[in-house]
Amino acid sequence: MTDYPQFISPIVSELPEEGVLSCSAPSNIALVKYWGKRPIQLPENTSISFTLDNCKTTTILKYKRRNVVGEDFDFDLLFEGKPKPDFKPKIQNFLYRIQEYLPFLKQYTFMIETSNTFPHSSGIASSASGMSALAYCLVQLEKKINPDISDSELLQKSSFLARLGSGSACRSIEGPITVWGKHPYIDGSSDAFAIPFPFLVHQNFNNYQDTILLIDKGEKQVSSTVGHDLMHDHPFAAKRFEQATDNSTKLKEVLISGDLDAFIQIVESEALTLHAMMMTSLPYFILMKPNTLLVLQKIWEYRAATGSKICFTLDAGANVHILYPYTEKKEVLGFITNELVAYCQNGQYICDKIGFGAKLL
Ligand code: DP6
Secondary structure, three states: OOHHHHHOOOOOOOOEEEEEEEEEEEEEEEEEEOEEEOOOOOOOOOOEEEEEEEEEEEEEEEEEEEOOOOOOEEEEEEEOOEEEEHHHHHHHHHHHHHOOOOOOOEEEEEEEEEEOOOHHHOOOHHHHHHHHHHHHHHHHHHHOOOOOOOOHHHHHHHHHHHHHHHHHHHHOOOOOOEEEEEEOOOOOOOOOOOOOOOOOHOOOOOOOOOEEEEEOOOOOOHHHHHHHHHHOOOHHHHHHHHHHHHHHHHHHHHHHOOOOOHHHHHHHHHHHHHHHHHHHOOOOOOOHHHHHHHHHHHEEEEEEHHHHOOOOEEEOOOOOOEEHHHHHHHHHHHHHHHHHHHOOOHEEEEEEEEEOOOOOO
16 A cells, blocks of 8 residues: 555546647756655655756657557657657656556556757756656646646646656756755655745845756766665765755755855755765765866855855766856856856856746647
């Protein structure tokens, strides 16, 4: 029996024959990081993220009733217009995990057509936007079958299902700031789905900017599954999970008060801690590249020289996310083009900003 009966949709006899749905969902960037999970896809600590805007996946879901319902799911996949057999096992596994919540899945043949606004091998987490877009499409299909589902149930269920595809994906359904993982001082927070940050956010964070420097676009050295697993026997794991809870408490206050110096300290410390966890696991990894470090140094120099509120965060890779207030956009972009582009692979970077989550197109 599931722990989450509220997400099981009722079985109905009248199912739509066929149709097409199209949804988009963005990537997100964690401020307090999720690193460490327990089965199935439950986080060891609270994480808080900015939902992005431009970096997104668009998914077209074509569905058609099957004449004969088989044992297994029936789906095909096109990525940027071409068949992508290596994505299929991940989707198959996702459908398997969510089938008890969407009992109609095996009644349909699905064609899933997906494309990203950012280059696939850029190191930008495509699983967050991809899984959230697909989960959102499937819940939109459920709404056609079960129109009684309310908008808030629809969002929560999308986040719940997206989590079963990829943990961080649950934070991409809504925006501009979301919280995933139960936290004692954040009402409504849950390990099972993300919620929008439930307090009034200070205007300093309106339209906050994220410019992503593509330092190394190579294949991921460590998959996130392997990375999360490394936290199981990690000597510092318990302390790290405690620290993430404390940082979430502090970040909550900062998002309300608008204290950007405190914001910088929490966010940069979280990024470096994430990498410190990888450097101190067994096996150990260094996911930063020499250019990553040079960029971080430049950011610190620029901040010291100008009093700017620019700061960085990192994913489980070499790329650098530069976060800064909208009011500094012109100056910071000047700094990036003059001084940082030289450290990017093929001079590539992506300008993004805080955004609002998944959409039905
Ligand atoms: C470093 O969500 O990609 O980006 O649940 O295994 O799919 P899975 O992991 P994933 O992990 C993301 C880790 C991170 C930090 C974060 O986004 O919070």
